[in-house]
Amino acid sequence: STRSSSSLLLPPSPPPSLVSFSSSSSSSSCCPSSPFVVLRPPPSRRPPATMGKGNKTISFTELMKLSQQTLTKLKDEGERSIVTDFLEEWKKVQGQLEAVEGLGKNIELPSDVSSKIGKIKADMTKFYQFVEEKYGLEAGARAWSWTTYVPIAKPALTALGPSVCFYMSMDKYMPVYVLTALMVVYILWAVNNQIVIDFINAWRGTHDAEVEKHIKKLRQFYDTLRDFAALQNQLRKARTFDVRSILEEDKSARVFWIRHFGASTHSVSTPQMIEALLHANDQGHIVGKQTIQVVHNTIASIIDKNGDGLASPIELLDFLKYFGPVGKCVARIKDSLIDDAGGGARMYPWFTWRSKDRRELEVVMKRYGVEGDFVVRCSSKGGFAISFVKEEGLGIDHRLIFYDADIKPDPRDGKEKPFSIVEGRGKKVRRYSSLSRIVKDLQEKKVIGQAFMDPETIVHFSISGKRFKVPAALFMHRGNVEVKKTRLGEIFDPSSLGGFPRGEFWNSHVGHSAKEPMFLDRDAEAFNVVLNWYRYGGKLYVPSKISKVLMMTEIKYFRLPVDIITKSNNGRATIEFKSRGIR
Numbered sequence: 001s002t003r004s005s006s007s008l009l010l011p012p013s014p015p016p017s018l019v020s021f022s023s024s025s026s027s028s029s030c031c032p033s034s035p036f037v038v039l040r041p042p043p044s045r046r047p048p049a050t051m052g053k054g055n056k057t058i059s060f061t062e063l064m065k066l067s068q069q070t071l072t073k074l075k076d077e078g079e080r081s082i083v084t085d086f087l088e089e090w091k092k093v094q095g096q097l098e099a100v101e102g103l104g105k106n107i108e109l110p111s112d113v114s115s116k117i118g119k120i121k122a123d124m125t126k127f128y129q130f131v132e133e134k135y136g137l138e139a140g141a142r143a144w145s146w147t148t149y150v151p152i153a154k155p156a157l158t159a160l161g162p163s164v165c166f167y168m169s170m171d172k173y174m175p176v177y178v179l180t181a182l183m184v185v186y187i188l189w190a191v192n193n194q195i196v197i198d199f200i201n202a203w204r205g206t207h208d209a210e211v212e213k214h215i216k217k218l219r220q221f222y223d224t225l226r227d228f229a230a231l232q233n234q235l236r237k238a239r240t241f242d243v244r245s246i247l248e249e250d251k252s253a254r255v256f257w258i259r260h261f262g263a264s265t266h267s268v269s270t271p272q273m274i275e276a277l278l279h280a281n282d283q284g285h286i287v288g289k290q291t292i293q294v295v296h297n298t299i300a301s302i303i304d305k306n307g308d309g310l311a312s313p314i315e316l317l318d319f320l321k322y323f324g325p326v327g328k329c330v331a332r333i334k335d336s337l338i339d340d341a342g343g344g345a346r347m348y349p350w351f352t353w354r355s356k357d358r359r360e361l362e363v364v365m366k367r368y369g370v371e372g373d374f375v376v377r378c379s380s381k382g383g384f385a386i387s388f389v390k391e392e393g394l395g396i397d398h399r400l401i402f403y404d405a406d407i408k409p410d411p412r413d414g415k416e417k418p419f420s421i422v423e424g425r426g427k428k429v430r431r432y433s434s435l436s437r438i439v440k441d442l443q444e445k446k447v448i449g450q451a452f453m454d455p456e457t458i459v460h461f462s463i464s465g466k467r468f469k470v471p472a473a474l475f476m477h478r479g480n481v482e483v484k485k486t487r488l489g490e491i492f493d494p495s496s497l498g499g500f501p502r503g504e505f506w507n508s509h510v511g512h513s514a515k516e517p518m519f520l521d522r523d524a525e526a527f528n529v530v531l532n533w534y535r536y537g538g539k540l541y542v543p544s545k546i547s548k549v550l551m552m553t554e555i556k557y558f559r560l561p562v563d564i565i566t567k568s569n570n571g572r573a574t575i576e577f578k579s580r581g582i583r
Contacts, residue, residue, distance in 0.1 A: 082211050083135045089218040090128060096225040097121065100232065110266060113228055116308070120221050127214040134207045150202035216360070224306050227314045231266065246313045252326045253316060256280055266312065270304045271296070273311035281330035291338075291345040295330070297509050298337055298347050305354065322378065324405045332418070336435035339500075348436060348499075349506045350451035352377045361387050362396045364456055368473070369396075372449020374442075376401070376435055384419075384435065388448045401438060407431075443499075450496035453506050459492075460517035466524040467517065472505070474534045482538070487558045488530075526554040533560055533579070540579040548575040 100117065168174055188195050201207070230246070243263050247254035260276040261268050268276075274296050283295075303311050303319040323329040323336075334340070337351050352375045356364070365373060365387065374388035384401040399421060407418040410431070417431035421438055432438045442448045455473030462468075475492040477483040484493060493503040505511055511518035520527070525546055533540050540562055542551050552575060555562050563578040 082205075082208050082215075083131060086127075086131055086211050086215050086218070089215050089222070090124065093120075093124060093218050093221045093225065096222055096229065097124075100225050100228050112267075112310075113231070116224065117228065120225065123217065124221070127218065130207075130214070131211060150199060154203060212360075219357075220306070227306075227312060230314055231312070243313050247317065250317060250320065250324075253313075253320055253324075256326045257313060257316065267310045270300050270309055270311050273303060273316070274299050277326070277330055280326055281328065283330045283334075291340060294338055294345040294347055295334065298333060299330070302333075302353055320405070321382075322384070322403060328416075332434065335433060336419075339436070346500070346507050348439070348451070349453065349501055350374060350376050350439060351435070352454070354378050356454070358385075358387070358398065364454060365389055365396050365452060368455045368476075369452050370449075373452035374439075374448040374450075375452050375454075376439065386438070386442070386448065389452070401435065450494075451499075451501065453494035453501055453503075457512070459505070459511050460514050461511070461527075462517040462519045463522055463524045463527045464520075467514070468527070468531070470531060474531065482561045483534070486560055488534070522557065523550060523554060526551055530554060530558050530560065533562075538579055540577050542577060548577075551577070 097117070097120065168177055171177070185196065243257050243261075243265070244254055247257060256276070257263075257265075260280075261272075277299065278295075302323070303315055305315055305318065320326060320329060323332050337348055338345055339348055352361075354377070356377070358377075358380070361375065361377065365375075366389075369389040371389055371391055374386055376384055376386055379385040379400060381400065383403045386399045386401065388397055390397050402420045404418050404420070407416055409416050415433050417433050419432045419435060419438060420429050421432070422429055430441075432441070439448070453472070453476070455471060455476050457472045459470055459472050460467065461470070472492050475483070475486075475488045476494055477489070483489040491503050491505050494501050494506065496502070500507055505518070510516055525543075529540070529542055529546065529551065538561070540555075540560070542548065552564050555564065555577070561579075565576040565578060567576065
């Protein structure tokens with residue numbers, strides 16, 4: 001029997017697209033020829049494009065709010081800019097300077113200390129004026145302008161720029177875009193070219209390197225002023241200087257200072273301090289002029305942290321914190337930092353002490369280093385640290401080296417092992433008798449390779465009395481055979497030979513300071529031409545005022561890969577130079 005469709009019980013008001021009625025002629029025993037309900041899925045529809053949570057579209061107000069948050073984020077990122085770092089360091093030094101001057105109202109400092117404070121104040125003024133002129137400052141803070149956002153946005157622009165250019169290149173209006181951009185730049189240059197110059201300087205960070213040097217100098221000023229403040233506090237307590245109040249926590253250092261210099265002496269010359277330390281360590285028997293000189297230079301580079309040629313009780317305490325106690329410091333420095341095998345003593349090249357902090361080292365090692373390059377430095381957490389270049393793309397790694405000055409001898413071999421390093425995830429502690437033993441152990445395990453020679457090291461030349469200062473990077477073209485074969489390329493060759501760099505510059509103190517420059521008895525004007533050959537990719541520019549015969553002699557001496565062509569024209573000889581360049 002056929003039922004009427006009106007007798008079916010259906011859900012109330014279903015959507016038409018979900019329900020349909022049909023009569024089937026199927027002979028199924030379950031549903032014989034009767035109308036039935038078919039539920040169909042809704043057609044797939046793409047949800048409306050929305051921004052934000054749920055189906056709520058973003059409004060103009062929210063868009064403006066999002067833009068403001070983005071600008072705030074960019075500004076927050078910019079707060080960690082190099083200028084902000086400079087201002088923080090400058091304010092720290094200024095605060096320390098005010099503290100020293102406040103104490104100086106009641107306590108008069110020695111004349112040499114007062115002159116150093118005056119020089120610090122003059123240098124700080126120069127630094128601040130430089131940053132104020134190049135970057136702009138308002139009320140002691142960075143003056144925010146459109147150029148401020150250029151270095152902040154640079155990483156994003158550099159990453160997205162190629163993709164945007166590729167996408168636009170497929171557009172038929174690409175020539176219009178290019179012409180418009182060029183016209184905008186041309187108009188800006190014609191109206192006010194300073195805008196374009198400011199953008200280029202902001203993009204390249206033209207003055208950042210100079211500000212980095214100022215920041216490093218300010219940190220040194222802070223340490224110096226802190227020492228002066230400690231000295232003033234002691235003078236204020238005693239009204240007369242007494243080293244016992246400064247060295248009260250280190251009895252052996254106190255006895256050493258009083259015995260050799262007297263309780264009322266506030267500083268001594270660095271050579272005098274080193275001689276006293278050698279005597280206290282029973283090291284007066286050191287044989288060989290070269291060995292004595294290396295020991296003197298090594299200790300001086302560590303104990304005279306201000307570079308003023310004087311050693312104070314505070315500097316002595318800082319020195320003993322890393323190599324003490326007094327009676328063992330020289331022996332520990334010799335074992336750790338000086339290699340006297342092979343007939344000649346020399347300081348290991350991987351020890352940088354405090355020449356660069358962790359952040360500075362990471363920057364320069366990422367730029368110039370290769371896998372395995374390493375240095376051993378002073379750690380801000382106490383003790384030492386090994387910094388080394390990991391596999392390509394993995395950055396720089398650091399491992400702490402702990403130091404226990406009063407360690408007892410190891411019962412197994414009777415040796416003192418004050419240096420220790422933590423290995424592996426199991427936190428296994430291995431102890432060593434010296435820093436050099438740690439380095440050799442890690443090299444044998446292939447954790448580190450050769451010592452990293454800092455290309456930013458400033459080289460001091462004296463060419464027949466005329467001074468030159470250039471970075472060592474000028475002569476360090478890794479993998480370039482032509483540069484390595486030149487005389488200066490050999491002198492500054494950083495590649496390793498028996499654990500030491502091949503270049504003699506890295507194995508001595510000559511050329512590392514203005515006090516002891518690298519002397520060459522050559523022509524100063526011709527030497528400048530030689531430096532330009534390294535600077536400009538192997539291109540030789542010889543001014544007309546320099547004799548070509550003289551230049552030919554200098555080219556042969558410095559072994560530059562330059563072809564010297566002599567010609568005869570009407571019985572008159574001429575000389576021409578053809579440079580092969582640096583490939």
